Structure formats: structure tokens, C-alpha cells
Amino acid sequence: MEYSLSILFKDFSFRNEITTYVLETFKIKSIQYDRDCIMKRTNKKEVYYVETDQIEFNLSEGSQLVIQNINNSLPRIYGVEIDFDKVVLISNEVKKKYLDLIIGGQICEDIDKGLQNSDEIKYWKLYDLPIPSYAQIIPNPRYSGGPGSDMITKEFISIESLPGHSHQMDYDEKLWFGSCWQMYFSPIYYKYIPKPLWDDFNYCFEHKVFDNGLRRITLFENPEDYDLPESRAKQWAFRRALGIDSIAHELTKQSNRIEPTDLPVHITKKDCEKGTTKVTRYLIGNNQLASPNSATKREIKEYLDDGITVVFEKIEYL
Secondary structure (H helix, E strand, O other): OOEEEEEEEOOOOOHHHHHHHHHHHOOEEEEEEEEOOEEEEEOOOHHHOOOOOEEEEEEOOOOEEEEEOOOOOOOEEEEEEEOHHHHHHHHHHHHHHHHHHEEEEEEEEHHHHHHHOOOOHHHHHHOOOOOOOOOEEEEOOOOOOOOOHHHOOOEEEEHHHOOOOOEEOOOOOOOEEOOOOEEEEOHHHHHOOOHHHHHHOOOOOEEEEOOOOOEEEEOOOOHHHOOOHHHHHHHHHHHHHOOHHHHHHHHOOOOOOOOOOOOOEEEEOOOOOOOOEEEEEEEEOOOEEOOOOOOOEEEEEEEOOOOOOEEEEEEEEO
16 A cells, blocks of 8 residues: 655745655665656756756665655655655654644555545546445536547536545645644645634544644554544545635635535634634534534634634524
């Protein structure tokens, strides 16, 4: 089983140190760098001097590590098709030396990451995998059935129905919003998802907060168990408890996107009365989260951008 790793940093000061670590730790088959959207080959010695925002290390067994700082991404180290031992080595090195630089990150099974973020039915067939029962199949509005329709996909999958789908901001902090086996979130996320929502979440294998405020959330113990029903349930629980799909949709734009409904937590930065972020939680019984249709009360709070200071709150009974 192979994994995908992505860890985002505040700045690009780690490049040479991470490059040295990769060269000393792994067997390198080839090195490339990006220059004006053209990949060029280089060697271990010259890689420190090339002017580029992306360096690709192709490892001897076929996996790939990328040190990246491109327009649509924070500085990061990114890897695909990496075995779990290498993932642990890299993440441990990053935590040991660059903990204060980390903005966020995620580690998940590589194929599952791709499938959970694709609306193409054909990709499931490519890997000879059944489309999961929870996936919502939606007719393609561009498909008419008439002449030329054989070139158009008849149906696609709504990625909003997949618990591992993600959203990426392409401006400001350029943050990632999603749900997978292991994730890192720095306090910068409080601007969009206030701190109390993070503090309250405990339906997971591990929720560790480092001294600098960085959080590591591991949803389930074994990463290879990503497709078990209880693991998928934890992915959904994380998304719903933190209102991820409400605020992420507001911050990002994607085609063929179906807006989420029936969310127990809704976050917006629009139409606030006194704050900058409004959190609406639908509750039932002993303040348990519920769908809006079954909730007995609605709790509304507005926070400043620190995600901690409450400047407005009220409770409405339904």
C-alpha cells in the first residue's frame, strides 16, 4: 500500500535543508526542476543552485518527492506513491526540525486520495474497484443522448458525497480543507473554523495539540483501514462537527459542485452582525449535534478573526 503526503509551511527557508535530507535518506533515480513549465534534469550537486519553485526527486522504486513553492500552493513537501516507512521518516524529520513552520498537512492512502477527489466514474473502473454505495451518481446536464453525445460523460460522481474529498483555497493563506487518516492544522485555521470547534472534536484515534498550537488529528489507528465503515464515519463526523464543507465552499470555487445540505454546523464570513465569522450549530437533547430538520435549538456565535473571541451569541428554539 502506498501513501500520499503533503505538509505546508509558512515560508521557503527549509528548502536546502530538506533537499539535503532527501538526498541523504533516499535512493534517488533522477532529479528534475520546473523552469517556465518545462521540467529539466539536474544532478545532486547542482540542485542547490537551480532557480525554480519546484524540485522533483524521483526515487529508485518509483515514488516521488516534491519540494514545492508554486502560485497555487504554500511552500510544501509533497510525496506520492510512498510506502508507509518513508512517510513516517519524512513526517518525523519535519516535526523534529520544522514544527514551528508548519501551516497544515495530510497523509492518506494514495489511490484513495485520487478517487475521493474525482467525479469520474471511469477511474473506479480503472482500478477495478466498485463505486461505493454512499457515492451519489448525478446525470451530466451536458449529456443529451443525441448525436455526438457518445463523447460526453453521461453521469458523474458528486465528490460532496465522498468523505475524503477536499477543497483548496487559491488565495490568502491557501489552506486545505478535507478529511483523511492523519492531518495537521495550525492556529491560522481559527480564522475560518473557530478554536472551540476544534477543541470539542474527540471522535478520533488521536487529537494532539503541540506546544505551539499545531494540532495533529489521526482519525483512525491504522491508515490501511481507510475504507472500513467506521473509518468513513469518522471522516464524515470530522467534516460535520467542524463545518468544513460550509466554509470551504464559501472560500473555494469548483465546477460540477453540489452544495452540501443538512449540515449540523454552518460557518460563514458573510452577514455577520458584530464579528468576522458566524458559526451556527443545530442541537438536540444534551447539546448533541443534529440535522437542521430534527434539531430543537439553534446556537449562533460570532467570532473575531482570532477564532477565540466571541462578540455575539444567541440561542433560538425551533
